[in-house]
Amino acid sequence: MARTSTTRTRRSTSRAAVGRSLTMMAFLPLASRAPLYARLAAALAFDDRMPTARKALLPFAAAYIALGRDLIPDDIPIIGGLDDLIVLVLAVEFFFDGVPEALLHEKLDELGIERAAFEHDMAQIRRLTPGPVRRTIRRLPVLASDARHGLERLGLGPRIRAWINKEESIA
Numbered sequence: 001m002a003r004t005s006t007t008r009t010r011r012s013t014s015r016a017a018v019g020r021s022l023t024m025m026a027f028l029p030l031a032s033r034a035p036l037y038a039r040l041a042a043a044l045a046f047d048d049r050m051p052t053a054r055k056a057l058l059p060f061a062a063a064y065i066a067l068g069r070d071l072i073p074d075d076i077p078i079i080g081g082l083d084d085l086i087v088l089v090l091a092v093e094f095f096f097d098g099v100p101e102a103l104l105h106e107k108l109d110e111l112g113i114e115r116a117a118f119e120h121d122m123a124q125i126r127r128l129t130p131g132p133v134r135r136t137i138r139r140l141p142v143l144a145s146d147a148r149h150g151l152e153r154l155g156l157g158p159r160i161r162a163w164i165n166k167e168e169s170i171a
Contacts, residue, residue: 030121036113037121041092043107044099053145054098061091093125 041058044050065084072083096104108115151160 030124033117033121036111037092040107040111040113041095043111044095044103047103047107049100049103051098051100054095057091057095057098061087089125089128093122096122 045055045058064087072080105115108118
């Protein structure tokens with residue numbers, strides 16, 4: 001009976017690996033257009049008409065990737081880089097999701113990006129990103145704003161900054 005259980009475990013593990021591989025392969029066409037979308041994101045980020053809360057998503061994602069403190073350590077083969085990829089994809093998705101439509105169309109036209117191709121790529125990202133994760137990330141700008149207002153009301157902002165600065169001076 002132990003042999004059957006081990007066989008089932010191996011099959012389910014191999015199915016999961018195949019599933020992850022197929023999911024990653026679905027992102028390959030998007031990866032080839034990444035430089036184009038990076039130019040679009042930069043053009044939008046430097047535009048004053050872009051909401052500030054959305055502009056903050058990309059630097060936060062870049063900081064998460066650069067800091068090296070991951071939810072899943074990068075040392076773990078295959079899945080170690082998945083959290084970085086997920087954070088990046090979600091940040092990009094929600095960045096573009098918050099762009100005023102007229103501004104987005106203006107920038108797409110400026111850069112010569114086909115609207116249909118862009119919409120197809122965004123739809124593909126949405127399909128590949130789990131719903132609960134998308135809903136949680138969608139709430140982050142509101143949660144961050146609420147946290148900032150709460151800290152201001154409690155007068156904790158200066159105390160937290162002083163504590164952080166104190167910790168840095170010790171190290």
